[in-house]
Amino acid sequence: MLTYQLEKKGRMPAYEFLYKSIREDILSGRLCADDKLPSKRALAQHLGISVTTVENAYQQLISEGCVVSRPRSGVFVAKLDRLEKNCPLQQKAENSTKDEKEPILLDLAQNMPDAESFPFSTWAHLTREVLSDVFGELFSPVPNQGLMSLRCAIADDLRERKGMSVSPHQIVVGAGAEYLYLLLAQLLGRDAVLAVEDPGYPKIKKIYEQLNVPCVSVLLDEQGVDTAYLKAVSALHISPSHHYPTGVVTPIGRRQELLKWARENKGIIIEDDYDSEFRFSGRPLPTLQSIDRCECVIYMNTFSQTISPSMRMGFMVLPPRLLKRYKEQLYFYSCTVPALEQQVLSRFLSEGFYERHIFRMKKKYRIKREEVLSFFKGCKFVKFIDDKGAGLHFLVGLRSKKSDGELQKKAESMGINLAFLSDFASLEKSRYEHILVVNYASLKPDSLKENAALLEELFSE
Amino acid sequence: MLTYQLEKKGRMPAYEFLYKSIREDILSGRLCADDKLPSKRALAQHLGISVTTVENAYQQLISEGCVVSRPRSGVFVAKLDRLEKNCPLQQKAENSTKDEKEPILLDLAQNMPDAESFPFSTWAHLTREVLSDVFGELFSPVPNQGLMSLRCAIADDLRERKGMSVSPHQIVVGAGAEYLYLLLAQLLGRDAVLAVEDPGYPKIKKIYEQLNVPCVSVLLDEQGVDTAYLKAVSALHISPSHHYPTGVVTPIGRRQELLKWARENKGIIIEDDYDSEFRFSGRPLPTLQSIDRCECVIYMNTFSQTISPSMRMGFMVLPPRLLKRYKEQLYFYSCTVPALEQQVLSRFLSEGFYERHIFRMKKKYRIKREEVLSFFKGCKFVKFIDDKGAGLHFLVGLRSKKSDGELQKKAESMGINLAFLSDFASLEKSRYEHILVVNYASLKPDSLKENAALLEELFSE
Numbered sequence A, B: 001m002l003t004y005q006l007e008k009k010g011r012m013p014a015y016e017f018l019y020k021s022i023r024e025d026i027l028s029g030r031l032c033a034d035d036k037l038p039s040k041r042a043l044a045q046h047l048g049i050s051v052t053t054v055e056n057a058y059q060q061l062i063s064e065g066c067v068v069s070r071p072r073s074g075v076f077v078a079k080l081d082r083l084e085k086n087c088p089l090q091q092k093a094e095n096s097t098k099d100e101k102e103p104i105l106l107d108l109a110q111n112m113p114d115a116e117s118f119p120f121s122t123w124a125h126l127t128r129e130v131l132s133d134v135f136g137e138l139f140s141p142v143p144n145q146g147l148m149s150l151r152c153a154i155a156d157d158l159r160e161r162k163g164m165s166v167s168p169h170q171i172v173v174g175a176g177a178e179y180l181y182l183l184l185a186q187l188l189g190r191d192a193v194l195a196v197e198d199p200g201y202p203k204i205k206k207i208y209e210q211l212n213v214p215c216v217s218v219l220l221d222e223q224g225v226d227t228a229y230l231k232a233v234s235a236l237h238i239s240p241s242h243h244y245p246t247g248v249v250t251p252i253g254r255r256q257e258l259l260k261w262a263r264e265n266k267g268i269i270i271e272d273d274y275d276s277e278f279r280f281s282g283r284p285l286p287t288l289q290s291i292d293r294c295e296c297v298i299y300m301n302t303f304s305q306t307i308s309p310s311m312r313m314g315f316m317v318l319p320p321r322l323l324k325r326y327k328e329q330l331y332f333y334s335c336t337v338p339a340l341e342q343q344v345l346s347r348f349l350s351e352g353f354y355e356r357h358i359f360r361m362k363k364k365y366r367i368k369r370e371e372v373l374s375f376f377k378g379c380k381f382v383k384f385i386d387d388k389g390a391g392l393h394f395l396v397g398l399r400s401k402k403s404d405g406e407l408q409k410k411a412e413s414m415g416i417n418l419a420f421l422s423d424f425a426s427l428e429k430s431r432y433e434h435i436l437v438v439n440y441a442s443l444k445p446d447s448l449k450e451n452a453a454l455l456e457e458l459f460s461e
Helices: A014-027 A040-047 A051-063 A080-086 A120-133 A135-139 A148-162 A176-187 A202-210 A252-265 A320-329 A339-350 A353-377 A404-414 A445-450 A452-459 B014-027 B040-047 B051-063 B080-086 B120-133 B135-139 B148-162 B176-187 B202-210 B252-265 B320-329 B339-350 B353-377 B404-414 B445-450 B452-459
Strands: A067-070 A074-077 A171-174 A194-198 A215-219 A235-238 A268-272 A297-302 A314-317 A382-386 A393-398 A435-439 B067-070 B074-077 B171-174 B194-198 B215-219 B235-238 B268-272 B297-302 B314-317 B382-386 B393-398 B435-439
Touching: A014 A051, A014 B148, A040 A051, A051 A067, A051 A074, A120 A135, A120 A339, A120 B120, A120 B135, A135 A339, A135 B120, A148 A171, A148 A314, A148 A339, A148 A353, A148 B014, A171 A176, A176 A202, A176 A297, A176 A314, A176 A320, A194 A202, A202 A215, A235 A252, A252 A268, A339 A353, A339 B339, A353 A382, A353 A393, A353 A445, A404 A452, A445 A452, B014 B051, B040 B051, B051 B067, B051 B074, B120 B135, B120 B339, B135 B339, B148 B171, B148 B314, B148 B339, B148 B353, B171 B176, B176 B202, B176 B297, B176 B314, B176 B320, B194 B202, B202 B215, B235 B252, B252 B268, B339 B353, B353 B382, B353 B393, B353 B445, B404 B452, B445 B452
Parallel strands: A194 A215, A194 A235, A235 A268, A268 A297, B194 B215, B194 B235, B235 B268, B268 B297
Antiparallel strands: A067 A074, A171 A314, A297 A314, A382 A393, A393 A435, B067 B074, B171 B314, B297 B314, B382 B393, B393 B435
């Protein structure tokens, strides 16, 4: 029988609480099409409320088309096709987590930080602190480029951790990388032709193309993008520190070549510093932004990999020449990040919590990484491991002769979530077949061992 | 002498705290170019810290180019042109509030809700509640259309307060109206030609044009947009409930005509329900969305006028046909609003605080409105008052023969901030001259009386 805790209704009328609870169960898929609801009398008795209350709730559900009343049979959850008209339910996946469909035993594809290790209590404490310290300010207008205190804190972090010399005036804060791409597409100008990396993160190209920026996919070599391919383009979007998903790190010589290309062709380089915070071997290279002498590099980064992608917070650093263009053309856009998040992140950065968090996570990820690497090294189905010593993922070559599509399908039916390198490629796809992208940050190493037999079965030749 | 509270430095080294404090004073304009900083010894004594600490702070400022050391004279704040190279300071206005430039005695232009009347403590309480109830969830991914609980709460609010029947599945949450315009520009498709109201809110046209959607400005008559002007367009962006800034309310007959136009031409109508919450006379008209039978109306609204523009939260309601298009083309965009704000707003709505807040604000605004109206009725410089009985602004016709530009300039020099109807018009601008847009929501009526003589002087013929 449907059970809802009516004591949780607060100030809401009982019928409304009941109606909303049932509706949520229908929308979330907990109640399915054609499920019969209990009779009004039975439900009233079960929940200890009046029959009229249940009747009112059912009536509201009927009027919205969520349930249908069939004479002499009872009240049933509406069929999908009926519901679709007013409220398209077909996209269950959108709300329900995937495991409602098919329990996921092992997820190697999810590219998310290890949420459990985030210092929640510190973040909550800072949020409470901001609420009492500057609460009034949270409702005053935010400068369009973002709060000055946050931009100063970001500039300090860039200087301290990456040796970048950046003024807070060059920084524009925005609601995540995708929103920044939307701004960048406008900033590049109408005649821009943009080169993007291939393989690469597909949303980058997708968003620029949505905004009518013609994109040219450029094949990566082992150093990143070769300037020989940049003859017909005016801008370039790259991740030289640690490319996702190939892991390629662009060496200093190639970086100089890219800057030379930009200088000689008045090109713009967007340096997307995604996945650059965690490096486990070798020395970090200077960012393109910090060795740029011709104001052609736009640096961008987010806190998705270090804090959480659901925080929706990113920033870009514009060189003076492009800052001027931004001021003229795009400055009218209001800042998309609420003041509260900006205040909290600003304190999280300037009080040293961010640096300590990165330091702690680096240690944790190093251990996890070793565990996951050693697991794959022991697997018979592994042909090679391509690990560049950085980032929250590495590549695993497979001996399997089955196509990636076949493997993907079989994996799904077994409850295993996989990402293939070929999914990220649009050119010469076959070159990238039979290579797994293993995202280990949110992976539980035990789940690997527990499902080792399943993996062997899946990848058997 | 520069005074900073070093006890506030927290865990930061003293030199770093001092350096950051001085830098912030320079960036915010509190310290100006060529201002001399105190000698190291004097400042050290004044603040009770060591000379080395001050020296380290000054050194950091010098290395960043924020200050310059002149031999045998001292340390000075760097000149603008020097600073501009690395950190363009020219845009002081961006951070400093306007009153740093010229004290504002009276602001009739600021289109902001009355922040002081917002139930801060309730909002803070709900935020704390969310932090302890669902804190872990705040870092899990948010569905791309927004949290289901928030979308249900919005659907309920639309039903209860506006009689709209909307499924939460039709709702897309986004970081403010401007972000929604960016999505809409993409949703309209590549061949779209959009009609926008003239006069109108200039950012609407600007954002669509930024995204290469050709825009046709359509002159408003006393009922809003006339369908005779819609021959060559495929979509229409309007505010039929209460147009900003003319205040025009589109009557039901005209609404039917607009829907007929859409039906017969497969047109799309974007119903921007900005400034529709406060109505002081007459009955509210049904929204276009609720009388649309051909799936051609997209309804959108924000919480900027009712809660705060700095919350950056808006939503749109897509009819099934366009929801399908959204799912196919734009669903890949992540939701731009952080989970915390969504959770808090969801509770604010569903626990009845929002409705009560609107009710309370309506009473407050009614009183303020009457006060401001009666002030202007008593002014000799007023030719007519055009008040449609709704919204947070009304129009005041002026007897003055000076041009709006002249008046604006003179007003600025007197510390009065004005908005003219002609600023919002691109067609037949002269028709809209000598009309003030009086935004009264955040205005203190006393400040009007105190500055009555100034206004008489300003608008004297």
